[in-house]
Amino acid sequence: MSILLSNISKKFGAFSALDNINLEIPEGELVALLGPSGCGKTTLLRIIAGLERADQGRILISGQDRTEHDVSKRGIGFVFQHYALFRHMTVFENVAFGLRVKPRRDRPSNEVIAKKVHALLELVQLDWLHDRYPDQLSGGQRQRIALARALAVEPSVLLLDEPFGALDASVRKDLRQWLRNLHHDLNVTSIFVTHDQEEAMEVASQVVVLNHGKIEQQGAPSEIYDHPSNAFVSGFIGQTNVFNLEHQDTDWLQTAGLSTLQQQGKIVHVRPHDIVIEKSALDSDAFVTLKDWQHLGALIRIELVKNSVNGQPASVYAEMPNEQFKRLHLNKGDKVDLKIRHAHWFH
Amino acid sequence: MNATAQPINPGKLVERHQLAVQDPDWVRWSLIVIALSFISLFICLPLGLVIFKAFSKGLEAYWSALAQPDTLAAIRLTLLTAVVTVPLNTVFGVAAAWAITRFDFKGKSFLTTLIDLPFSVSPVISGLIFVLLFGAEGWFGDWLIEHDIKIIFAAPGIILATLFITFPFVARQLIPLMQEMGNQEEEAALSLGASGWKMFWSVTLPNIKWALLYGVLLCNARAMGEFGAVSVVSGHIRGLTNTLPLHVEVNYNEYNIVGAFAGASILAALAIVTLILKTALEWKSEAER
Amino acid sequence: MSQNSIMPGFRPTIGFTVVYLSLVVLIPLSTLVFKSFQLNWDDYVHIITNKRVLSSFRVSFTTALAASLIASFFGFIVAWVLVRYSFFGKRFFHALIDFPFALPTAVAGIVLATVFQPSGFLGKLLIDTLGVQVAFKPLGIVMALIFISIPFVVRTVEPVLLEFETSMEEAASSLGATRLQVFLKVIFPNVFPALLTGFALSFARGVGEYGSVIFIAGNLPYVSEIVPLLIVTKLEQFDIQGATAIALTMLVISFLLLLLINMLQYWVRKRSGQL
Numbered sequence: 089m090s091i092l093l094s095n096i097s098k099k100f101g102a103f104s105a106l107d108n109i110n111l112e113i114p115e116g117e118l119v120a121l122l123g124p125s126g127c128g129k130t131t132l133l134r135i136i137a138g139l140e141r142a143d144q145g146r147i148l149i150s151g152q153d154r155t156e157h158d159v160s161k162r163g164i165g166f167v168f169q170h171y172a173l174f175r176h177m178t179v180f181e182n183v184a185f186g187l188r189v190k191p192r193r194d195r196p197s198n199e200v201i202a203k204k205v206h207a208l209l210e211l212v213q214l215d216w217l218h219d220r221y222p223d224q225l226s227g228g229q230r231q232r233i234a235l236a237r238a239l240a241v242e243p244s245v246l247l248l249d250e251p252f253g254a255l256d257a258s259v260r261k262d263l264r265q266w267l268r269n270l271h272h273d274l275n276v277t278s279i280f281v282t283h284d285q286e287e288a289m290e291v292a293s294q295v296v297v298l299n300h301g302k303i304e305q306q307g308a309p310s311e312i313y314d315h316p317s318n319a320f321v322s323g324f325i326g327q328t329n330v331f332n333l334e335h336q337d338t339d340w341l342q343t344a345g346l347s348t349l350q351q352q353g354k355i356v357h358v359r360p361h362d363i364v365i366e367k368s369a370l371d372s373d374a375f376v377t378l379k380d381w382q383h384l385g386a387l388i389r390i391e392l393v394k395n396s397v398n399g400q401p402a403s404v405y406a407e408m409p410n411e412q413f414k415r416l417h418l419n420k421g422d423k424v425d426l427k428i429r430h431a432h433w434f435h
Numbered sequence: 436m437n438a439t440a441q442p443i444n445p446g447k448l449v450e451r452h453q454l455a456v457q458d459p460d461w462v463r464w465s466l467i468v469i470a471l472s473f474i475s476l477f478i479c480l481p482l483g484l485v486i487f488k489a490f491s492k493g494l495e496a497y498w499s500a501l502a503q504p505d506t507l508a509a510i511r512l513t514l515l516t517a518v519v520t521v522p523l524n525t526v527f528g529v530a531a532a533w534a535i536t537r538f539d540f541k542g543k544s545f546l547t548t549l550i551d552l553p554f555s556v557s558p559v560i561s562g563l564i565f566v567l568l569f570g571a572e573g574w575f576g577d578w579l580i581e582h583d584i585k586i587i588f589a590a591p592g593i594i595l596a597t598l599f600i601t602f603p604f605v606a607r608q609l610i611p612l613m614q615e616m617g618n619q620e621e622e623a624a625l626s627l628g629a630s631g632w633k634m635f636w637s638v639t640l641p642n643i644k645w646a647l648l649y650g651v652l653l654c655n656a657r658a659m660g661e662f663g664a665v666s667v668v669s670g671h672i673r674g675l676t677n678t679l680p681l682h683v684e685v686n687y688n689e690y691n692i693v694g695a696f697a698g699a700s701i702l703a704a705l706a707i708v709t710l711i712l713k714t715a716l717e718w719k720s721e722a723e724r
Numbered sequence: 725m726s727q728n729s730i731m732p733g734f735r736p737t738i739g740f741t742v743v744y745l746s747l748v749v750l751i752p753l754s755t756l757v758f759k760s761f762q763l764n765w766d767d768y769v770h771i772i773t774n775k776r777v778l779s780s781f782r783v784s785f786t787t788a789l790a791a792s793l794i795a796s797f798f799g800f801i802v803a804w805v806l807v808r809y810s811f812f813g814k815r816f817f818h819a820l821i822d823f824p825f826a827l828p829t830a831v832a833g834i835v836l837a838t839v840f841q842p843s844g845f846l847g848k849l850l851i852d853t854l855g856v857q858v859a860f861k862p863l864g865i866v867m868a869l870i871f872i873s874i875p876f877v878v879r880t881v882e883p884v885l886l887e888f889e890t891s892m893e894e895a896a897s898s899l900g901a902t903r904l905q906v907f908l909k910v911i912f913p914n915v916f917p918a919l920l921t922g923f924a925l926s927f928a929r930g931v932g933e934y935g936s937v938i939f940i941a942g943n944l945p946y947v948s949e950i951v952p953l954l955i956v957t958k959l960e961q962f963d964i965q966g967a968t969a970i971a972l973t974m975l976v977i978s979f980l981l982l983l984l985i986n987m988l989q990y991w992v993r994k995r996s997g998q999l
């Protein structure tokens with residue numbers, strides 16, 4: 089189901105958590121609400137769910153105004169950051185809960201409930217745990233049970249609050265892929281909150297970047313990465329080198345092959361992989377020194393120091409594949425030439 | 436995206452829908468009314484009555500009731516009992532908590548259960564057991580009579596029974612706290628070369644001081660206010676073996692209501708002071724956390 | 725005993741603890757058991773099956789049971805209100821909860837007797853409006869025991885409610901449960917073990933309670949005479965054997981009941997996955 093948020097605002101005392109949010113989420117998308125902590129992303133998710141009241145604005149789910157519906161009647165599924173599984177119920181009863189609390193006339197029979205719960209547990213590949221209690225499960229298992237529980241009531245929208253936040257790094261990797269596949273199979277419109285840009289880029293089909301209670305940019309991951317609409321988004325998504333024309337970086341950037349004088353803005357962001365380095369032929373002219381490098385798996389991250397005449401010495405990071413770096417035969421302290429292939433300009 | 440079925444009025448304020456963790460107003464208000472009525476009936480009313488009754492015949496009647504030699508003797512005996520029992524049980528509480536929380540040994544949980552034992556024994560039985568030990572027909576009865584030592588129907592019996600009744604108070608406050616605290620800070624102090632005593636005074640004691648005071652406070656309140664156990668061993672001899680609570684009972688049974696309530700109001704004042712100090716201690720330890 | 729800790733002071737503290745515990749608690753308490761060995765079985769049965777003794781047991785246990793049940797019900801509401809809602813004077817009421825704990829029982833006794841006696845403030849009101857006399861009846865005992873029980877229930881339930889994860893409630897709501905269903909199916913089962921503990925504590929205290937009860941009870945044999953009072957009466961008549969037999973019986977029954985409640989609690993926790 090599609091979701092439309094219109095003019096949502098929320099204040100906590102004098103602090104404006106959300107400021108006039110307008111957002112449209114088409115049906116079937118897997119959307120990440122991405123932003124630093126305190127940006128209002130969790131508040132927005134809770135407002136969509138009805139767990140929190142907006143001060144103003146409307147929430148429409150498939151065209152229906154649901155702003156004044158209680159959370160229990162909103163038809164959403166919510167997966168909590170710390171899962172919020174019912175400690176006193178078995179895994180089976182946890183998943184069955186949403187079906188058992190239905191009004192008598194809508195409530196399925198016990199056989200139907202059992203069948204459905206087992207089907208859901210098989211979907212999350214945990215049917216063998218059906219008689220355990222939450223305290224006996226690992227974090228990743230709890231997460232998947234929480235998801236199965238939310239899915240049991242066939243929500244029109246699935247909302248997940250920091251779904252991987254409380255998990256170990258290795259489990260997180262697996263679950264991301266798994267969630268993506270699950271979403272592909274079920275095709276339920278889903279929104280998840282995260283502060284981890286890598287997670288958002290990897291899992292989501294649409295990313296909404298929030299900061300200070302406002303939407304900075306919305307779009308497909310590639311679009312956001314390739315065409316960040318402002319300096320915040322560019323800095324928040326992926327690694328970037330920041331240069332400021334007002335801080336006398338102009339000459340240095342020109343030397344690096346960037347035609348700076350188009351006055352497209354005052355701030356330049358350059359991704360590490362958009363920097364090409366070569367061993368300098370003329371030692372004396374070189375304006376960058378290689379300081380150190382780190383292996384990041386297939387890539388090498390190279391730390392360079394720019395020593396321009398009138399600029400401050402500062403670090404610049406470049407990335408290139410391992411093989412390519414080996415071919416350059418560089419050592420620490422070597423002077424290198426540097427070319428910028430592509431840059432983003434901001435005011 | 437489906438076409439929106441309804442026009443959107445973005446400026447419209449959102450009506451208060453029910454949040455998940457909130458109870459409807461009528462539920463909230465009825466429960467508050469029920470709870471406060473219950474507290475008022477069972478707690479505020481008795482509290483008010485003690486104060487009212489004590490002064491109902493005027494301040495002078497109150498003072499004359501308090502100034503009677505019997506009353507003063509009862510106050511003295513009550514204070515004596517507290518002065519002996521509270522320090523003993525405090526020392527015990529600290530020692531027991533130290534042994535139980537800082538070391539592993541066999542029978543530890545059994546020992547912890549035994550410490551709580553006096554809580555589950557009726558006060559009357561707590562008195563009775565000392566009569567069985569030291570009374571005329573008791574184990575040491577003949578020996579005591581021979582040597583002309585009085586324990587039952589005398590101050591020592593009262594002190595012993597109170598010691599039994601207030602036995603667990605301090606230990607009970609300290610054990611969970613020291614368990615939770617762990618001993619890392621103490622190990623650090625030892626590794627820095629502190630002696631055992633030095634470590635206790637400069638690391639352990641500052642950490643447990645509020646819980647310790649709390650335990651002492653409760654222990655003291657019970658020591659001064661104990662009735663059942665003391666009543667069994669005291670013999671109710673006016674001016675000699677009546678503690679303040681017993682003195683209140685005697686006056687009440689003799690229809691000396693002002694006298695009874697004068698004594699009662701001292702004990703109630705003790706309870707109120709205890710409550711205030713207890714609340715202050717709770718706030719203090721919360722603030723330090 | 726083993727100790728592999730670098731902490732000092734094990735021997736002196738454990739030594740003092742064991743010696744002091746034995747002197748103050750264990751040895752005195754054991755005399756009750758040894759003394760009762762002096763009775764032969766027939767004498768014991770004769771004392772215990774006395775009609776007056778039996779009815780005092782009935783009075784003590786039924787009033788304590790009724791009072792603990794009532795106190796558990798209202799105590800739960802009080803704890804709920806104090807944890808969940810904010811209202812004027814909350815901290816004051818919160819502090820008052822411990823008043824019955826701090827007030828000497830004899831004072832509680834005469835105060836409650838004064839309030840509920842037929843000429844008293846509430847006693848008169850109850851007789852005039854409902855025709856119910858509280859004082860000098862088992863109902864009076866129940867009232868006194870409720871007073872005593874309040875802090876036990878409130879203070880055991882309160883911390884559990886305070887630590888209860890509200891996200892469980894939100895989860896239940898998001899799954900479509902009504903507020904009543906959330907309470908019955910999610911909140912209450914999680915608080916129940918603590919409520920049971922509070923109930924057990926107040927019941928144990930109620931059965932043995934003496935000071936706050938005897939003034940209001942009227943102490944009518946067969947009607948409103950409690951076991952502790954009967955023990956005192958036997959003692960005053962120098963019937964040490966009778967007192968001992970009754971005391972031991974009461975102690976054993978209390979321990980058995982506590983054991984039963986502990987087992988029930990274990991079962992509840994196990995069933996609810998908390999073990």
